Amino acid sequence: MNTYVNFFIVSFLTFLIWNTWSFLGHFQIHKFKLSFKTISADITLPNEDLFEKYIDEIIYIFQHSKKHILILEDIDRFEKIDIFQKLRELNIKLNINSKSKKQWKFIYLIKDDIFDSVVSDKALTRVKFFDLIIPVIPFVTRSNSYMKIEDLFKNQNISPRLVDILSNYIDDYRLLLNIKNEFTVFFNRLEIKDTDKLFALISYKNIYPDQFDELQNGEGVMGTFSLEFKKESNIKKENIVADIKRLKQSYKQNMANSEDELLALEMFRSGYKGYSFNNVISYKNTSSSFNLLYSEDSNDTQVQKINEFMETDYFQKKLALATDEAHYYEQLNDLGEQLENIDSERWQSISRDEWGTMTKSSDNVQKMNEEGHNLLFSLISNGFIDEHYLEVVNKYYGNINNLTFKRNLFEKQNDVDFNLSLSDIERLSSTLYKQDFDEYAILNFSLFKYYLETNQTSILLQMIDTSQKTESGFLENYLDLNPTDFAKIRKISLDKLCLSISHIKTTNILMQTIMTHSFPDTEQNVIDATTFIVEHDILNEVLEEILKSDAYISLKEQLISKSNKKYDVSDDFIPDVIRLFFKYDKIVGNVENFNKYVEMMDLNEPSFKFDNLLAQYFNKHYEDISLGLTDKEIFDSMLKSSLITDEACRRSFNQYKKHGLPSYDSSIINETESNSKVNVLLELGLMQFDNDVLEYINENNNSLINYYKFDFLISELVKTKYENSKIDLQTINQISDFPDLESFVIVSRNLNQYGSEKEKIISLLLKFTDMFDDARKVIKILENKKGAFQSHLSNNEAILNILTYLKDTNFVSDFQLVDDKYFTVKK
Template identity: 30%
Template structure:
């Protein structure tokens, strides 16, 4: 009893609480759009009129509502149903499936899985029909349903059933209860009461019995099927084919009964197109026809299908178009409400009324909407976005764009989003990929650094200094390969080579070649640029060497080194890059292959809308001891979203505990409060080192932080000190890259000098840039105003500041004296003029020596090179004497380059080369700063034992050659004879001395009785002969004859007088005599030559006839005495008689009588008759004969001769 009361009280309390709760909560206006079809979209009623047109048309039984997925087909049907539920009775059948799409094969021959799927589909349709109505509407349906029965109904039914059983027993077997009845109070009732009770009992038994029989009939009819009936020997069996093939065929009677028992006249089918089955449409069309043709269903039933346009095939064919119109009696198209092209406007309309619209990037909205083309998804995106934003955004300042991106990702890829929360899936895989991408980026940077270092190394090893030299070497190699006929290199359509020289322009065309081929003797082959550039593998690549030379020539090595430094800095910065930045620096291979198939994910990751801060957007933040500002700062660091350096923080220590060490490498960590706190606490020195590493990365952001922080921190001294210790390039950055004004630079410099350790300042002086800045700083005293003198002097000495001017230091006398004493000034005209003012009139070396300022003179002597280059060279050099110049030139500590400049700039000529250091002799010659003399030439030669290019150029100079020609080496008494000979010999042997110069010099060099001409050019020997360098001696004659056969006679011609006087010493053949005879020597010498002709030579030669004639005529012409032997020899030749007569005429006076007789006889008759005494022969009267007879008469060989008509009569003596 107590338990029943307790339950009663609890029921009353619960009921009251429900009533109070409903009173407290007013009706809620929907905040979000539901995802169900909208029943209020057909504003203009066009779709409704179209549907009704089909429904009112008696011939139309199957209507299709077509449109793409999400176009609003269901919403149109819901709207129509809502507006016409009084006119039509609608039966809704939806076949939505949320798994993979079911593909049911079409055609009657398919078996197996396809048939089972089709049965399942038909079963689903049938179930939705049957379970739509109550049992009492279709009481004779064989489909049984589970019916809920309350306890009161169960007790009531049980009571009636027991009463029925008891009443039946009592009514039909009254004695059964007789014994019991007698002992009861009822036994004492009156008879009338008993009769009425019996009647009532009979009525109850009859009614309830009828009710039981009815229920039993329904049960048997709905649950028992007679598949086979056997009577005697015969049996009837139902056809089971339809049971196996189709649910519709098996239960067609149920379907007809359903429509017979109900009022439905419009059946709405949705989502049939999900199954890609055409058979179901055939069956539904058949089913529709059966229903409409059945006499049991006495009304028209219309099927309306909501399907997509391409249900009959995704490829447009005539057959598909016909099927589409064949299946349906009426088709209504639906224009999609949402598409990728307009989804941005729809989403924007949803967001514009929200408080988030200003935080969303319109470009992001524009881009991401391209991936959303379904209204339901779009509605849900906004709903989830709004809920997430309200739940998470109140505690944290989340990036609205990132949150929206994640919600879109959640809706389009829900499975992967679910896996992400368990650190799985594609997005999480991409998060893990970050370390791999970093390694790839580092590899790329390392490769670039290696390439540049190899370029630098190659440049250092390259020996050549000009592109022209390089081209000559390679062209020589290429021309050697293509020098023969039909051998060539073809670049594009141009042939190079083919027996023609390849020129320098070849390489420019090769660099830009599209096609390369060649034929170098083994047929035409397709080649590569690299093959040609390496001369077919025999040399290093031409273009690589060209690059090395250009780097060296244009002094680009320093730029390369700076690029390497920059790449090394980039390596340290790679770890700070966000995933978005890393992806931007990489190609698509960084994405997993499966992720690449998902365009939206690629977009969100590539643009940073999904990154490694995703967990803040999908889980709660529970505020504790951290303030909201503190947590926002932490989140900004993790989101790579920088805040202002001055963003105030409260619980810095707790903030530090929530950050990873790697996050202290990010620029977003830079915060004045945070760094100040870390500086103050010794336990965070490791973190401070990490921050320092970032502050020294030479990025603009880092330096902006430094300049701001140092002016507001209370730990300025320790900060500057630590900064300078860890960043040895700080001054270079401040001066060259910081973009600070001059005043700001000087303020920063003052802090460095004041707070940094001297040792660290020394390290900052990279490439002497700090010392150079201080040396040029006119406001130095202002910068060093607060600097203690001891530290100041230590700094100046340690980094060796060399002030370019000392005048501005004079106000601080202690400093000025220290600078002069420690030589902390540059040697230049300004400093020396200031320090030596009043002590010198000019700044020549001799003047400074005379000033006798010891420390200054010692400083100059120690830095003589600086003094010469900065002070002496220029106007001062013109005031120095030869002795002072020679002294400077002979200083071992003076750079040779400066000595060369002294030589070049001074106007004097050194008289004696031996007074100057030998290493400068070459320069003296090149700059023409030597007096031209054989003394200087000899000593230069004596040191080198040969004529180098410089001496050759000197001697080839016309002026020098002419000057030297004025003096004979033989007159150089200071030179030994051997030295004169040695110098002369070198001049004669030097092929580099031009003949024009040698011809002048030959007049001065020594003479040689013998000098072998073997190896000397003929032109050189000719000059030597002409200038009497080679005397006419038998030795020289024989040597020249052997080595230069064309010149031995020239030697005779140039020394003809000596030759004539000593002709017997020289054996000449007929050819040589002939050559001399025809030379340009004087006839006087030719006479002697003819006289000396050996008759034997003439007699032994068979080819001397022409020469004999010429000699004979020369003798006659010169009237010279030839002698009997030569005359006999000439008469022996078959020369003309006239020639012999003239020869004889010229020689009569020199010949004996007997020899005349012999020669006349040799002339033959009539001349031979003159020799016979007593005869008076006659000869032809002409001038020739008259001359002969006159000479014979004059020499008493004949007595006389007289002319007789045309002849001459000769009177001889008696013999």
């Protein structure tokens, strides 16, 4: 501890001596007084003799310190080398008077440029003055300060670009540490979120502290630049507004339907009032010269031939403007975009030349070195210092909510409180730029309400667009709180509101949104709207109102599918809604609703045909519908449609039969897509018997007797010969069980189905022997019994059919008719 104290005393005394000497050097002191308790002395000496006067006391202090090394730091800040001469003299005297073997060593920590003030050889003076010079490798230089800055601010999310810029201007570690300390103070006190902007300003403050005070007060170079930037923007805007005015005026004055009309108009303005329109046109291709006023920049009269005048750019531009409305609006829109671009210009867009021009009028530019001027421009052109720089480092004493709002806006925050209550909104609004309204953070209920009440349409449209573009839910939440503003906002947005249903929280706004189509017809929005209605248990309350409105059909479908209510077909609902009722089985099942649907959908033009929805509805409610269904065309469609189930068809044709509707002929067989429906007709006895029906039954391995009554079947089979069809064997066998003339004829016609199976033929004919002796004779022929071939067989259809069969199967070689009375057979 003593060693430390002694070293401190020596250092302090040395520093005191030098400062005293330097201080006194500014005054001409010839007399001063020292007083120690009761002892006092008056000293009258020249200033340069003071050090010599007290050299002994100084040596005494050094010798009693019991030290031998004195380290001197930062002496070069005084920018004079006289101090080194005195200290060297002191060093020599200490060593001369030292009683110790150790010699006093003075170590100086200085910059090389301290000897710049020496007029003579600087290098030689430097090496002669010191016994030993040891170079020190700098800890921080402009080449490595990037890494030091990065390390110190690694937790602050500073932009690498900003670190790169500032590293070119920071070459002192102490300066860097102070920047870090001040940054921390400002950051914690002001709760700044945009660390880049804060770091840029704090660094500039430390590098050029004299400029920062003026910058902080909106003065100096920055103040001048800010004023000039606004002035330049206003001039640009005024010029464009003037161009727009001239364009509109020119368009209004020069409207013409043709080139000739415009030419006539130009001639009239040039003083040729005595000429009619036709006169002007007739001179168009002459070589005559006219005095025409056509200079865009002046009203000077120029002599020009008409045909030459028509080729000038002036006339061609006017012609395009006068006769082409699209050209006019294209120019007008282009100027409008230019005007908007000026409002959107930021400091960051400034060019080097513009920066120099705008700041040259500032007195502070003269005080600022070129390096400082360049640093400021670099920070501005890279966006690290912008129009809102005063808000970054100055504490705000107004409404804290206003400050929070502005900081969120400047820092482009995406997590803000829409309901932040703002005050003095008129003044706050005056500080906002046009481009601010494209930022998410601009969305605030108080601000939006203010613009709505003051009818600032263009700003409102921009805020509405920002809300919808960012899908923030701002508009939806605002309307939930201010439902009476819905109509006004919708009108301002030109009926193009695109609200997100998921952000809506009240039934009132939901219904207004639905009824006015103020939301995109997306699957997610429809699901969200349906979920809201169902979860708030208002489906039955709002469904009919929505269904009868022009709300999106996609939403109507979702709501219908969730409803438990059933409706009657009514003109209160559009056809698309009726279809949805049928699709989701929300229609009461009866023939009246069935017929209304058919009429509404024109399903009976030109002939009735089931569509999918009606078929689906019919399959579910056929019991109720078929009770009153009498239109045969609908029943015809039922048979022809693959959409109607067999069960629905069967039950419906039961009613058809009860209504006494006519049977179907065999043509229906080829028109139906399903054999099962034909079978329904057969089973119900609704199919007229003919050759095609017999063939259909036979092809489907069915028995005629299953579908037709025995007496009817016998009568029909006898009445008509079915030469192309075969009666199934089951039917033949059953018919032969009731032997009579008719059944004998039917059996005879179908013997060929048994082939050459003699035993089966004999068995079949035995059933008829009691009634017909001819049957017994045929059996004898088949059995080849004695005298069988001398038999006489009756001349009738049955025997003819049997004999033909026997000949075809080679049971007999031939047969013949004798006297038209009987047949004889040859073996």
